[in-house]
Amino acid sequence: MSMTPAQAQTILGEYFAPWVRALDLTIDEISPSGATLSMPITPELSRFGGIVSGQALAAMADTAMVFAAIGHFQAPAPVATTNLDLQFLRPGKGERIRCDAEIVRAGKALLFTRATMVALPDDKPVATATATFYNP
Numbered sequence: 001m002s003m004t005p006a007q008a009q010t011i012l013g014e015y016f017a018p019w020v021r022a023l024d025l026t027i028d029e030i031s032p033s034g035a036t037l038s039m040p041i042t043p044e045l046s047r048f049g050g051i052v053s054g055q056a057l058a059a060m061a062d063t064a065m066v067f068a069a070i071g072h073f074q075a076p077a078p079v080a081t082t083n084l085d086l087q088f089l090r091p092g093k094g095e096r097i098r099c100d101a102e103i104v105r106a107g108k109a110l111l112f113t114r115a116t117m118v119a120l121p122d123d124k125p126v127a128t129a130t131a132t133f134y135n136p
Contacts, residue, residue: 003030003074008067011076020063023056027067032074034102035067038120041094052092052126057117061086061129064101065113069133072103072111079111079133092126094119109135 008027012020023045029036037060039045045056062084069079101115110132117127 002032003071005030008035008070011070012063012067015076016063020059023060023063025060025063028098030067030071032072032103033068034100035064035071036098036100037064037067038096038098040096041092041119049091050093052097052119054086054088054127057088057092057097057127058084058086058129060097060099061101061115061117061127062131064099064115065129065131066133068101068103068113068115069111069135072106073135077135079135081131082110082134083132084129085131086127086129088127089125090119092117092119094122096120097126104130111135 005027008030026038041052047053099117104112113131115129119126
């Protein structure tokens, strides 16, 4: 039986730092192959011009890819980010950012992931990311 988004949301509330929870992330989907999270674009996360900050996008991408790992393991997993790379494509404007994260390859100790962040409602990609996680 796969983990539900509600179960994953509980994990976010119990295991993640307060500043990550302050992003107000919603886990929309989670499966053994990935996770989709969304985040409101608020004044607290925006910089000049109403553009969501790169730091918020980086934290969202990392968290979404961690939830892809949690979906892969079907349980909270003690993964450590060993590499995180982001490419910013265009300014993130609109109402929300959706982040689709997926497991590219799961090895014995390393998980390779990628994510795409899209501004809503325009559905335009604003950033992509890749990360490698170590699972002890």
